[in-house]
Amino acid sequence: MESNKTYLFKQSINLMLDHIQELPEDQNIMANDMELTRQLKISRTTVRACVEHLIENGLVKRQGSHKVVLRQPQDSDFFDIEDKASTKDKQIEKYFMSLIHHGKLLPGDRFSELSLAKNSGCTTISVREFLIKFSNNGLIEKIPRGRWKMVKFDEDFARELISFREMVEMRAITELLKQPKDHPVWQELRELLVKHQEVSLDMKNRYLEFPDLDRELHFIILKSAKNRFTKQFFDIVSFVCHYHYQWDKTGELERFTIAIHEHIDLLNNLVTHNNAGAILSLEKHLQTAEITLLRCVHGLES
Structure with missing residues (x-):
């Protein structure tokens, strides 16, 4: 079955x-x-x-x-695997991400499949399958005897990721801008704009909500490309960028504040169908993302 x-x-x-x-x-x-x-x-x-x-x-x-x-x-x-990973898949993913989020797994750290299985309540088979799938993101690598290592990114890796991200997202936004004005995506974007505005008014207390908003916005843009490889690419960017940022907490409030205002500018241009403005806004936001990721990489290397 x-x-x-x-x-x-x-x-x-x-x-x-x-x-x-x-x-x-x-x-x-x-x-x-x-x-x-x-x-x-x-x-x-x-x-x-x-x-x-x-x-x-x-x-x-x-x-x-x-x-x-x-x-x-x-x-x-073909199997329909869109957002349909098993409960155990989600359980180990949530546990693994919480380790990164709370600074318990840092670049260079090593860990075992057995310890993850024991602490997450999942089987070693579920853990191994998750880690193999997750290793495609370039965030971890396999070492002997059922052990893994968190990868230390260098500047070349960061630049290559951002460069590819720009190619994919700029193509995707041109497809998004072709959608008719009665398409449901515009209502999604209007609702997302309201969420951004609410969080931006209280960034000091709500800035940790930004990564989820960022993920939601970029997913809406990327899904417009209607390309079967988009979801895999989106996962790579989310895992590498967002969770790499979390290893370096320096200036987190400041960089999230800058980013959310760039999002609001982009969303305003999108919902008012200012095509040229939307493209310029996305270009500026991706340039900021590159600078942010490079600062994180250099901070972790120092």
Whole structure:
């Protein structure tokens, strides 16, 4: 049954289906297991389980050491994984993020799957699957004997992330601005503007609400691109940027105050359909985000 499948399994199946669709027209052989392990950043065990699923559903067949594609994937072959991670997935994610938020996991720190499982109330299998999925964000890396390490980011990593973010979000906002004025997204943005204004009036006491507002705004922008890779990219930015900021508390109130006013400026331009103003506002906000992330990186390196 679909409900018995883990989030990692469903995500891996979807990625394998993408791989099949992207094969050249004159090629019907999937990548070998080792290459799929490398490309999808999952274990050989998960790769084999996913391949068996594809075989059972008539998408591929084994022919010696090869996996021969029998048909192209249909929409019904893909799993709907949008915001549908299991309870255990959410439980370990919430616990792991709380460790970062409260400064109990810092760049360079090491931790074990067993300790996370014990302290979060999850199984080691759930923990391992979460960490493998989370490692795609570049925030942690695997070390021997069931242990992991928090990654120390350098300036090159930060600049590359921001550069890619600019390309994706600037493309997304141009798609958002094409939406008709009666589209539901404009009401979402008006409501979000009110939330921003309320928090901005009491930043001293409510500034810690900003990361959630930031996540909500950028998600609305990015989902307008209607690209299947957008959600994965959004997760990377959220985890790397927001939680990296949390490792460096210096000037947190000040930088959140600057950012929320930039958001309000952007939202005002969006809801009044000032297209040129919205694009300029987003460019300015992303430039500020780059400066902020670089300051955090340098602060942590000192």
